Amino acid sequence: MxxxxxxxxxxxxxxxxxVHSINLTDNNLTGPGLQAMIHNIAQLPSLTKIDLSQNIxxxxxxIALASYVSMVSxx
Numbered sequence: 001m002x003x004x005x006x007x008x009x010x011x012x013x014x015x016x017x018x019v020h021s022i023n024l025t026d027n028n029l030t031g032p033g034l035q036a037m038i039h040n041i042a043q044l045p046s047l048t049k050i051d052l053s054q055n056i057x058x059x060x061x062x063i064a065l066a067s068y069v070s071m072v073s074x075x
């Protein structure tokens with residue numbers, strides 16, 4: 001997919017409120033694409049599973065992910 005397409009997809013996520021799972025495994029994503037996805041994933045209250053494995057997580061992405069995880073209550 002790459003970062004450019006991830007950023008396009010990220011913009012559409014708020015319009016998909018009933019998404020339960022997102023699998024972005026091995027999509028050649030780096031900081032910009034992952035950060036855009038994480039920012040918009042935070043607006044999906046129905047999301048229960050996300051897989052970001054096999055992408056490149058830099059410092060800023062790790063911070064965005066930590067912020068997201070701290071907002072989500074684990075049940």
